[in-house]
Amino acid sequence: MIRLDSSDPTFAEDFARLLTVKREISEDVDETVRGIIAGVVKGGDTALVDYTRQFDRLGEGFTASALRVTEDEIAAALQACPPEALEALRFAAARIEAFHAGQVPGDRMETDALGVTSGWRWTALESVGLYVPGGTASYPSSVLMNAIPARVAGVPRIVMVVPMPDGQSNPLVLAAAHLSGVHEVYRVGGAQAVAALAYGTETIAPVAKVVGPGNAYVAAAKRRVFGQVGIDMIAGPSEVLILADGHANPDWIAADLLAQAEHDVAAQSILITDSAELAEAVEAAVERALTTLPRQEIARASWRDYGAIVRVRHFDEAVPLVDRLAPEHLEIETQDAEALSKKIRNAGAIFLGSHTPEAIGDYVGGPNHVLPTARSARFSSGLGVLDFMKRTTILACTPESLRALGPAAITLGRSEGLEGHARSVAIRLNL
Amino acid sequence: MIRLDSSDPTFAEDFARLLTVKREISEDVDETVRGIIAGVVKGGDTALVDYTRQFDRLGEGFTASALRVTEDEIAAALQACPPEALEALRFAAARIEAFHAGQVPGDRMETDALGVTSGWRWTALESVGLYVPGGTASYPSSVLMNAIPARVAGVPRIVMVVPMPDGQSNPLVLAAAHLSGVHEVYRVGGAQAVAALAYGTETIAPVAKVVGPGNAYVAAAKRRVFGQVGIDMIAGPSEVLILADGHANPDWIAADLLAQAEHDVAAQSILITDSAELAEAVEAAVERALTTLPRQEIARASWRDYGAIVRVRHFDEAVPLVDRLAPEHLEIETQDAEALSKKIRNAGAIFLGSHTPEAIGDYVGGPNHVLPTARSARFSSGLGVLDFMKRTTILACTPESLRALGPAAITLGRSEGLEGHARSVAIRLNL
Known part of the structure; x- marks a missing residue:
């Protein structure tokens, strides 16, 4: 398990290393x-x-x-x-x-001031x-x-x-x-x-x-x-990042870290906290909880190899760290959980407050549990209805609105060397 | 150029062949x-x-x-x-x-009858x-x-x-x-x-x-x-499919077919019509228009190798053909263009009526011209704002709502052999 402290002089490099740890064994199949x-x-x-x-x-x-x-x-x-x-x-x-x-x-379908109708239609x-x-x-x-x-x-x-x-x-x-x-x-x-x-x-x-x-x-x-x-996305090993302050219950946090770790030896559980006491208490609680966990062998390997506890001086320091990790699951168990959550750009799903363990979201919360892993929450979303639909855009000109748009299209077509494009507009306008 | 007729006994096979024509040369780089x-x-x-x-x-x-x-x-x-x-x-x-x-x-953020708050936030x-x-x-x-x-x-x-x-x-x-x-x-x-x-x-x-x-x-x-x-998507050669009835202007249709063909020798232009007269007139108009087109060499190769005119008895026959082709661009120049467009499931963008040449959409219509090619409109959309945003789902339980959801989550966790998941919920409920 990795222990990091943002006040260490080597913290920047240490954190960068945590980001690039390769957890997936890419079999050449x-x-x-x-x-x-x-x-x-x-x-x-x-x-x-x-x-x-x-x-x-x-x-x-x-x-x-x-x-x-x-x-x-x-x-x-x-x-x-x-x-x-x-x-x-x-x-x-x-x-x-x-x-x-x-x-x-x-x-959506709208007609603009020039008389051009445009919009889109979603279909399954x-x-x-x-x-x-x-x-x-x-x-x-x-x-x-x-x-x-x-x-x-x-x-x-x-x-x-x-x-x-x-x-x-x-x-x-x-x-x-x-x-x-x-x-x-x-x-x-x-x-x-x-x-x-x-x-x-x-x-x-x-x-x-x-x-x-x-x-x-x-x-x-x-x-x-x-x-x-x-x-859909290619899923990697699962991961959780927990932000917790000194008010959090260390046994609850430990349970959440291990719920992630029990998935897979390549799973990753990280705690970021501003409290040295909590950090220490969680570490001890993880060891205690591991002893009775049925999948303790898997969870122990995951926690040992990829687990981390990061100490920060203040949660404002944590925000850019979260965005760089772009976790699949982010639990926020701090006094100002909601306000803190609004500062985060990159996370697949956020679980707010100490009564929202991530496992609730795995089953019965309502939101989807298929979420971007391996830092891909920087550019992608969890599974949803949009993944099963697609959008067709629609455009309709009247003779008058074509007359309003046509000259610019002809100019651009010619400037791109596509005379055929220009002609397909010009022929309709007798230009 | 390929001529097909839906009343031919071999039409099904002929059309299937049209669908599988490989236009891209995949260089091994x-x-x-x-x-x-x-x-x-x-x-x-x-x-x-x-x-x-x-x-x-x-x-x-x-x-x-x-x-x-x-x-x-x-x-x-x-x-x-x-x-x-x-x-x-x-x-x-x-x-x-x-x-x-x-x-x-x-x-969106909503609190349901059980007191569970859930929703999502889009971020750039x-x-x-x-x-x-x-x-x-x-x-x-x-x-x-x-x-x-x-x-x-x-x-x-x-x-x-x-x-x-x-x-x-x-x-x-x-x-x-x-x-x-x-x-x-x-x-x-x-x-x-x-x-x-x-x-x-x-x-x-x-x-x-x-x-x-x-x-x-x-x-x-x-x-x-x-x-x-x-x-984003991997773009293939561009393509247009035009549905036109006997009222359409053959010179305009020919201009649109060639505006597509001039892009690339691997571009594809297809006309589906219920009118033998229009089919013949368009074919002649294409030949005439080609003679003065600056990029006629490219357009001629594209039209010769991948162009097609398909005759159908009725446009209802055309709808499943369109959905199988799933064209990047679909022009509908029929009397009932809008009604016909609503029957189509698969198309990147639709251009309605005889005064909406596809080239207008390339430049100044408003909708995006980056669209799914090579039949990928079956499962994907043109470029849009959503491609530059991602959604983070949010879940928040109160002690009471966790009590309402918890037992089902514990049951499902155990039924999947994930006792650590069950415990992370149970520990908060003293179960």
Whole structure:
């Protein structure tokens, strides 16, 4: 764990080093992925089934007719879920839906003083593919967070792919798909599933955009199919930054740091505080809490390798540090949390006050938990309804308004050496 | 030029072939670009100057101190512009600014029935780099279209890079930079300029996002730096699709098809019509107009290799064809243009009626001319203010509202095997 102090003479360099710590191991899987995508493009269902048999250890009995998860299987999954968990999923889904409903953008059409009518219209994507990882990283909450904004946007076809290695599936994942309005579910994963979504096979019609987290193969496949389809961000390891003053409860802060650290050995938890006492108390509290945490091995490695406690003299010093870190999650547990939050430019999501642990936002707060990682909050936003819509601009001139605009367009066309552009305007004005 | 007819028995296959025609020659420059980026990351200004001397044919006299274009040079460029062109640029800038001002998104904060406060805040990116090509593809109108939305978004630092091969610059490009509020201009281009924007050098501070069109080297560099910074779309060759009925003027339609074709031999112009007479008349009009067009060699190659005239029995047949083509520009010159436009899902920009040639939108209409190409209007939008802003979601619970949400979060955390998540909530509720 790294301890920094803004009053140290080497602080600037120390902090710069913290910023550039590389947490992701970039496996070089690009050649393998290229081959898998080419295989699915060429072989369709046959290739998709072959890869799935191989990577998910399914036998010869697995054929193209088993690719799609049936309505009966989904109904059975709903039955198999613990009722309490299903109820919690429903509660979360309703809150996520309500929050995202406020993000649906408005259309606009206006006619200006010259008589030119212009504006735009938002439309939903025609189809979307949602990748859901298998195994231990198969989170029903992520299904809700990806699918519900697509439903709110009005996407008429939402497709989900989820690998079922050794034939094992997570009933809560299928239940979440059902609750959030997914239209089709296929039991495939990896680069082969991304290829099927992007290019289509006999069984899986292609989609316009692929979203959702995945391992190195999935990430490489998304990069490769970008252009053929849209993709969302490439997610990196998760991270939290907590600003807390001397009034904060060290056990609560420690719990939040560890909730992040338990995700992944590459996760990162950072505390910035103006209180030496809090810094010390949190450090001790983390050690205490670790001893009873089920995922303590993961959390301990993350905290040891990437955790940090930064002492500042005043929170005004913290603001530029936050903006440079551009954290995925920012908790502010200070007396003036709201005022401080307004000074921050770069953060994926902000959690205000000591009664808003980040985990609330992972599940039931309402805002999306798919957020920019690895400092990309400097230039991108969390997932939302806009990611499932696109804007078409509209322009309409009357003969009179074309006469008002035309001369400038002709001048600019000619000044750019594009006489054909100029003529397409001039011909309508008899110029 | 391809002629298709929806009543032909082979139409489905013919149209599918039209969709998959590959117009872009993908040069394999990735290894070269990788080397250039690594060079700039390691060597900073020294490497940037070396590459610029080499690629832009500048002598030993070109040093780091000459990288930045001075205020005096920009003032001199303004003096050197033809007054009519400068006036047209000012007119265009004002219209583009007015249109984009309507795109600034609103913030939101609401407290729900449970007492949970949530919402979001939009903030401008802290800095943006705008790539402007040199030579013949150096369009002042593109400077306006890229920089003005950034200014409207409130980006406090807008940087422009433009190569000046053999020391030659385009005064209108510098004037456009001045008019649209660019803060810094550097005379560099190619992959080395993209690397400098993304990673910074001694002279050029790094930016958060790189936008703007460029050649194969620039496109490859943008793909490579994505993640380190944000990027806009990778632009392909331009395209227009025109829907026109028997009332349309064939000479006007021909002029619009050629305005697109003159851009690039890889540009594509397509007409869909329900009138055999119009189809024939447009084909003849294109041939006539070509003979006097300055860029007829380019336009003729584009029309010959990628142009198409598609006959349909009724425009209802055209709607799914349009959505599959997902054109960058869609002109609708039919009697019921507006009603027809509302049936279209996928198009970058729509130009309504016979007095709205696409070239008006290139310059002075108001909407952005940076639009999704190569069928990417299925999943993406033209450039706008939102591309220069990002959204931070905000969540705040009171002790009471945490008590209302907590149990569901604890249940979901445990069901996902994330006990640390559950505990960070439970500890605050004494559960």
